[in-house]
Amino acid sequence: MHNSRHAADSERLHIEGVCALLASARTKAELGTLLAREAERYTLADLQVIGGRLYREVASLPSPYREAVRPYFTEQILGAYHRLISMHRSGRFTAMAEPIADREAAAAYFAMVPEGCFCWDDTGADNYGPRHRFFYYLVAAFEMFVLNRPGHPVGMPFPGGFAVEERSGRFLCPVRDREKDVPHSLCNFCPAEQSEMP
Template sequence: MSERGVERIRRTARRIGACTTRGELGSVLGEEAGRYTLHDLQRIGGGIKREVDPLPEPYRSQVRPYFEAQIFGAYHRLMHAHRSGSFRSMDDPIADPDRFKEFAALIEEGCLRESGKSGTDFGFSDPLHSLFYYLVTGYLMFVENGPGHPVGTPFPGGFVVEQRGDEYFCPIRDKEQDVPFSICNVCPAHQMEGV
């Protein structure tokens, strides 16, 4: 990776970590996500496809739309809100500043550490594409205040991410602790009971 790419990741991580309101964070995430080209987005989509294709059926067909919604659905909502100026009126603080600081601290090393050791490659094979993943999941969790994986995302065993009132429950929330740079470790969802 070029020194310019490394510095971009480091600068972006610092900018994200300095945010205190949802609107400020949304603006930073929107600016950074807006730097990705159509070619970048196509390569990121290819990374998702490479991650999903080896999964066994019928799970592969069930999970594919949720992974695409997690990445590209969030990206489109982020860019729409950014371009429409919606973030200017969001002056409420980030809901859980400690969890947010933990998230911001993951970004640099999660992108730059050797992917086989960090668990953050996501099939993208490019640290800037891993950064994109952190941008859109940061939007999901700290601007939209939702879970990192969309409600309904299926996991092996027949369990799905659920919403109950204003709270989210995930079957794998506490099962990713051995992957130090996983967004699951900072997700607002609770571990689903009995899983």
């Protein structure tokens, strides 16, 4: 018990320290590089745990929504990860000298993330825990604060037949403002605007 408590405390301190460092980033280049360095710490085994959890969560959704949303969830998590690592390794962040568009939102996001990682008690047979939830927040931060894109991919459907859209360079989301009461939701920090509902 003592060792598991020590490991959890150590994990919390690590996530809090990384979030403080991420919140201090001023440019997209700096933030992208810091996010990529942290994402590179995830092993193939970690990615398998994350992918397995993603698969099980999507599998629990009702059909036909499950089939429609599966590629978007995969893109949201694993596609963003591959873009982040690819941009870092190819040196593309060095050309991104512009400041983070909304540093206040980014700072608030990174202040929220540690609690978002530890608020669930869902470690079980799949070994999914705070470190894996942190991965989700890392790739979402990359999309929202480095690429200025929504946390959910364009085209991602939501129940009711609505989807994330891009119109004239603006991102519109059908659930953006409906997540305000969900304290650890990335939607509260997303650059997308609430779409008009018919």
